[in-house]
Amino acid sequence: MVTKTLTRESIAAAALELVDRDGLEALSMRRLADELGVGTMTLYGYFRSKTELLEALMDSAVTVPEVPTLEGHWRERLVLVARGLRAYLESHPALVQIRAQQRLTRPRQFVATELMTRALLDAGLSREEAARAFRVVFTYVFGFVAFSPTTTADVARREVRSALAGLDPATYPALASMPDEAAAAAAGDEQFEYGLELMLDGIEVRAAH
Amino acid sequence: MVTKTLTRESIAAAALELVDRDGLEALSMRRLADELGVGTMTLYGYFRSKTELLEALMDSAVTVPEVPTLEGHWRERLVLVARGLRAYLESHPALVQIRAQQRLTRPRQFVATELMTRALLDAGLSREEAARAFRVVFTYVFGFVAFSPTTTADVARREVRSALAGLDPATYPALASMPDEAAAAAAGDEQFEYGLELMLDGIEVRAAH
DNA sequence: ACCTGAACACCGTTCAAGT
DNA sequence: ACCTGAACACCGTTCAAGT
16 A cells, blocks of 8 residues: 555544445554554554544544535425435444444534524524424434444344244234334334434424414 | 353343443453353353354343333323333443444343333324334434433533534534533433423324324 | 554454363 | 363554664
8 A cells, every 4th residue: 555644634534434344343553554554553643542543533524614505494404404414324334333432522523413403493493492403303313323224124124023023912912913014114214204204293393383 | 259050141141240330342251251250262152252142131131021011191101111211221321332233133122112112002103103103212212322421411511512612603603602502402311301202292293183 | 753563461263172 | 061271363552662
């Protein structure tokens, strides 16, 4: 590998690429250094620890230079941003894992937050409610990416159905009566949209209009 | 440490205790074997791999022998189960981390699912909608535990406020105008309840009554 | 100033050998 | 049958030394 001039940014970018390619568990200081063609300890000249490298990785993943101005009804805008956030996180699953393990200390990555919050304020929510409602949607989107099977919908469905098949109908009457419905709800675009619309209805109840 | 007769169950229970005490990252085959007073490789007589041990750990964490019959209005029951699930997960944070990293293959841990699904069916939702609505609440509860700061509410608030302080009010007008509200929404019981009620309102819209 | 090999204290797991 | 030490291929990080 050609040795370019290293910077915090170029190292973080290489780490993100490694992680997108091979998964978070494949990221080690030794392997990253290897791929960059330097000694392992060289990285410690740029980052005090692996944790600090992961922070920089999170930062480098967000490169939206400008906050776009969205047009349209608040509800439509909220759906667009939530969908975009989900798609983005599913293309970089390691970000969700890192986010679950360590808090964010840096600014940036607030673009989606800003856009959703604007939409919620436009919906007529108070500042307090807009902040809370945003957090609910945020939690849902991150939770969806983190806790939904990433395999094919087909595989996920088969897994859920076989898990439910082991349940005693006498003690689990509800679940045992609906294996197919539960399997369909385990993952996928339709399920994501269902939850999003459900939450937006809950928000609409709170919105003055 | 006194060497008792080892079984898959007793090893899994010891692993859960270790993880509750010192965190998931402290769980290694070597250390667990040490605490049990046996050689590391002994554990491989009971589990093919660490992954299999983690599966057994998840199983051993759920020891609800009976599914209780809850009384009352569906909405009230759903709130109770969601609160209970959250409290349980926050007392065993490692379970959430494991759940994010590997799929479940075992039955059990379906008690909360059954109870919530029953409540949703009682609310008048179709099987399909009950399954989907359950998944939304499940995603929210797990997401809340996984992605909310576990530190004191005070510490979390200070962190959020300082992160927002670095934002340019010209590009982030909404967020910059409400640091306190955003900080209050970052974690805590009130925020959890807000999201829960919001989702229940969304469910109520879908419920026939 | 910048880089880095050796070393330390860890990992999960395979293999061969002990009882 | 049941258990396990040694070994292999890894970790993150400290320290001292190289240029």
